[in-house]
Amino acid sequence: MRSSLLQPLLRRAAIGAAFLLAGPLAASAADFSARLGSMDPTTTAKHRGLVKAAELVKKRTNGKVEIQVFPSSQLGNAREMAENVQLGGLEAVIEPASFLGGFDPAVSIFDVPYIFPTDREKSRQLREGPFGQAVLDSFRKRGFEPIALWDGGRKQLTSNKPLSSLADLSGQRFRVMDSKILIQQFSALGASAVVLPFGELYTALQNGVIDAQENPLDIIEKMKFFEVQKNLLVTDHGAIVEVILFNRAAMNRLSAADREVVRAAFREVAPEVSEGKAADAAKSLEFFRKRGINVRVADEAERAKLRSIVYPKARDAYIAQAGAEGKALIDLYEKQLKAVTR
Secondary structure (H helix, E strand, O other), rough: HHHHHHHHHHHHHHHHHHHHHOOOOOOOOEEEEEEEOOOOOOHHHHHHHHHHHHHHHHHHHHOEEEEEEOOOOOOOOOOHHHHHHHHOOEEEEEEEEEOOOOOOOHHHHOOOOOOOOOOOHHHHHHHHHHHHHHHHOOOEEEEEEEEEEEEEEEEEEOOOOOOHHHHHOOOOOOEEEOHHHHHHHHHHOOOOEOOHHHHHHHHHHHOOOOEEEEEEEHHHHHOOOOHHHOOOEEEEEEEEEEEEEEEHOOOOOOOHHHHHHHHHHHHHHHHHHHHHHHHHHHHHHHHHOOOOOOEEEHHHHHHHHHHHHHHHHHHHHHHHHHHHHHHHHHHHHHHHHHHHHH
């Protein structure tokens, strides 16, 4: 008991020490130095993109503006970092949209299955067009300065039960985050959605508490879920969208020209991050095949059928959650989707 009480205190102390050691002015001669917190380790395409964007900013401002990237949750967990950016205790953060719904319900639109087409170029047009910009703009009224949306990959399905057809999904128990949208996604398939912390997922799969889960391929490999799952269905049904946010007051300390340099740098490296994520997914898929996992790739007809089942209920759950703002975003999304897929 004593140990369990000490752990949160030690974590807060460690985070506090990291903030002190990483003070924005302590170790930099730049006119403006921002700390950007990330949960990713240094081995990912996302981290490489952050480092490159920071280098571009430093170069194009002649060293006046410096962005220091802190990977591996050094500055706190997802909630802590986003909260600190909102309140001004941290200058910037990058997080998956799924972790930001508590700060901005509108961004949970990215939890709706098949919000993006399989085609990466059409998805890019949606992210970088009026729809994506409207999602970014929704953060401004919550005290953030939104910078960019990055492609974080697509979610796939794994299970210890057969995945030979969509009918096989019915009756299976899928782990989900605490999201009404994701719960409705699996309810539409006749499956059960079990809300479970990510840290408990491996053991729950191993012990049969749940049958199945959804995650990007590289995460499935990294977390070794393939050790406790037999079947993999590649559906690309769920989008992981990374959101880059700055504290508004911090950004306002920059000149208008330097603010645009920051935005442009993160937008410029976005294609490389997307390509890196796709390459990582391809490597993971080949790894699973070599490991003897039963891999099945859904064709476009099956994906279209799956979308027709899950999208309507998840869409309605999102609108119920995000209200009029969410309905306006859905309308804008569906209008732009028609334009990019015609």
